[in-house]
Amino acid sequence: DTFKIGYFVGSLASNSINRVLSKALISVAPPELEFHEIAIKDLPLYSSDYDSDFPPAGRDLKDAIAASDGILFISPEYNRSIPGALKNAIDWGSRPWGTNSFARKPTGIIGASPGGIGTAVMQSSMRSVLSFLDAPQLNAPEAYIRFVADAYDDDGSVKDEATAGLLRHYMEEYSAFVQRVLAANAPGHI
Ligand code: FNR
Numbered sequence: 079d080t081f082k083i084g085y086f087v088g089s090l091a092s093n094s095i096n097r098v099l100s101k102a103l104i105s106v107a108p109p110e111l112e113f114h115e116i117a118i119k120d121l122p123l124y125s126s127d128y129d130s131d132f133p134p135a136g137r138d139l140k141d142a143i144a145a146s147d148g149i150l151f152i153s154p155e156y157n158r159s160i161p162g163a164l165k166n167a168i169d170w171g172s173r174p175w176g177t178n179s180f181a182r183k184p185t186g187i188i189g190a191s192p193g194g195i196g197t198a199v200m201q202s203s204m205r206s207v208l209s210f211l212d213a214p215q216l217n218a219p220e221a222y223i224r225f226v227a228d229a230y231d232d233d234g235s236v237k238d239e240a241t242a243g244l245l246r247h248y249m250e251e252y253s254a255f256v257q258r259v260l261a262a263n264a265p266g267h268i
Pocket of ligand 1: 089090091093094095096097153154155156157158159190191192193195196197
């Protein structure tokens, strides 16, 4: 079996280190995972005014989440929290009321920062948001990546063996977690 993973990159920067990390994660992921990016850059700022007539950008986002077996968030930390563009996308996916797209979706959260704390506080904020949205989360391993450019090649492959091993382990555990949640969500289970 293969599993469709929709991933969000929480940065809009053209030279994003988190986009490098996304390529690295895909390059070491186990073969049963298929990846497609869920783009956030063209979403307007969410308002409940949109709920009565949800625009195509919002519907596309919700369709992309629905079509995913699992969701992976790869994001920087902004001011010790979730970047606004990513939070906006999550708000879109959570609405209109009663149609929360994240409910029961297995999720993973990972991020890179040049700094030593390596997105830990953003990830903690994300866990609160995803808990409220009833999205199961990979609890362990955690991965707070302090980004070192030398560890990656331009094509996104990982040059540094220790980094590759850490990211590979994360993706193997994420894949197993997605499959456990899908089994638990299957008809017949409570
Ligand atoms: C940052 N940065 C940052 N880093 C961090 O570890 N904790 C933080 O709270 C913040 N806050 C923050 C706010 C804003 C507005 C910016 C632009 C940056 C630094 C950040 O980690 C660095 O710019 C990364 O390169 C951002 O990730 P991308 O965009 O390269 O993927």
